[in-house]
Every structure is written in structure tokens, then in C-alpha cells.
Amino acid sequence: MKRPRIPWPAPALLAWAGAWLTYAGLRSHTGPLAAWLVACLLGVLASLMARRWWRRLAVAAGFPLSCLMLWGLGGLAAISPWLWLGALGMLTLVYPLNAWRDAPLFPTPAQALDGLADAAPLPPGAAVLDAGCGLGDGLRALHAQYPQARLHGLEWSWPLRWMCALRCPWARVRRADIWLADWSSYQMVYLFQRPESMGRAAVKAATELPEGAWLVSLDFALPGIDPTWHRQGPGRHSLWVYRMPLGGPGEAVVHVPEPEETPYEKALREIQQRKG
Numbered sequence: 001m002k003r004p005r006i007p008w009p010a011p012a013l014l015a016w017a018g019a020w021l022t023y024a025g026l027r028s029h030t031g032p033l034a035a036w037l038v039a040c041l042l043g044v045l046a047s048l049m050a051r052r053w054w055r056r057l058a059v060a061a062g063f064p065l066s067c068l069m070l071w072g073l074g075g076l077a078a079i080s081p082w083l084w085l086g087a088l089g090m091l092t093l094v095y096p097l098n099a100w101r102d103a104p105l106f107p108t109p110a111q112a113l114d115g116l117a118d119a120a121p122l123p124p125g126a127a128v129l130d131a132g133c134g135l136g137d138g139l140r141a142l143h144a145q146y147p148q149a150r151l152h153g154l155e156w157s158w159p160l161r162w163m164c165a166l167r168c169p170w171a172r173v174r175r176a177d178i179w180l181a182d183w184s185s186y187q188m189v190y191l192f193q194r195p196e197s198m199g200r201a202a203v204k205a206a207t208e209l210p211e212g213a214w215l216v217s218l219d220f221a222l223p224g225i226d227p228t229w230h231r232q233g234p235g236r237h238s239l240w241v242y243r244m245p246l247g248g249p250g251e252a253v254v255h256v257p258e259p260e261e262t263p264y265e266k267a268l269r270e271i272q273q274r275k276g
Helices: 010-030 032-047 053-079 083-094 097-101 137-145 158-167 195-208 263-275
Strands: 127-131 150-155 172-175 188-191 214-218 229-232 238-243
Touching: 010 032, 010 053, 032 053, 127 137, 137 150, 150 158, 158 172, 188 195, 195 214
Parallel strands: 127 150, 127 188, 150 172, 188 214
Antiparallel strands: 214 238, 229 238
16 A cells, blocks of 8 residues: 655645744754754755655755855854755765765665565565665565565664664664675665676675675666666666576676776785785
């Protein structure tokens, strides 16, 4: 059963109203600065529910911009000179700096994984990982395909991890780095990453995933490896499915192109060769 969607811009108006009510309710108890920061945090968290980046930006920026329009620069500066640094800190909590090397927060569309259970069957109780689960849209799509699987999610941002756990109470969601976590106990790993990450994903999957396990990637293929199954989905999305060992039985070695050697690395290698 699909959830009823609130038509835009009603979600933004509700988030802005909630932020102003929060500010008004807290201002006399905590002071204007603390109340302003809490209201901004509420707006940032509410923005995560929007599906498009420009809507997220509108929801998150609505309250501070309305303050600017109402009070002017002088009014905002009177609250605290650290005001904008506090807002930036909140955004950093939601989007940690070391997470920017991976994919930004793009939710998995509801129908993006349709047909996956037929192409990559799993036994009941199989462990399935959404590596970089964000707000849980990928976990929900996996749950629709594998209702009897044991679903796990890894997310580095603790606010996203917390909200994902609330949205997906049937899954085990942990805060962890997807590249440092061990994948060896999973029968399937799902990724919605960036093209630059797929070589690293191929090496990790070939090294850690057991034989017969699946690696599933939305939109981006593993470099130089033929998929077990591929489907062009609705819109621009495509699904790439790989079974371990990569390359077929007896050929588990993955050859990923080496990054170009920097001048510093070249000089260091030449020095080491002369010493040897």
C-alpha cells in the first residue's frame, strides 16, 4: 500500500511553520541563539524527506531566509556572530565531510529494483546489506523484493542513520564506513554509488563476498566486468547485478585499472629502486 504524498509545496510550508513554532516556543526558555539553532536543525532534518535536491535546499533554507527577510542582517547578527557557523555545523552532522567521497543523498526510486528477486533469488533469512542506506529508500525497495530476508543498513551520517532506523524498524541499521565494514557475512550487497566508486566496490566484493553472493548496483556498472543480469528500468535508471565470483567460476580475480602515477609517486619509486 503506497503512502499518500502531500503535494508540493505543502511539505515546505509545514517544515517552515514547524521551525518558526519551535523557535517561538524555545526562545524564552533557551535564549534566541539556541532556539534559532534548534529551529534550523529541524529544517535541515525535514529537508531530508524531500526527493529532489532543490526541494531539500528550499526546505532547509526557508527558516533562516525568512529570518533574514524579517529581521535583516542587523537582526541576525545581533543573535550571535557564530550563528552561520552553527548552521554549517548542523549540515556537517547530516552530511559528514568524509562521506562526500561517496554518493550524495539520492534516494532509491520505489520501482528501481523491480524484478531483482527473480534475477537474483535468495533463500529465506538471507543477509542483505544496503551499503550507504541514507534515509532507507533502498532498504524499503529491498524489503519489497525480499520480505523474508534479514536486511542490514550501513550509513556514516548519524542523523541519517537515526532517521533510517525509524523508517525501517524491520532492518538493522548501523553507523559505519561501508568501505571498512566486512561484507563477508552477506548474501547480497546493494549499492547506489558514484561511477568513481565502482572499481573499489569490485575489488571489495571480489575479496570479501562469498561464492554465490550477489552485488547489485543501481545505475553504475563495475568496470571491465560483464554483469550476470542487467535491466534498463523506468526513466534513466538501470540495474546491474553480479554473482560471485566476479568473472565466472574459477575466475575470481578482478582487474581494475590502476590510477595514474603522480610525479611524487614516480620519484619515490625511482629512489626506492636506486636504493635496492
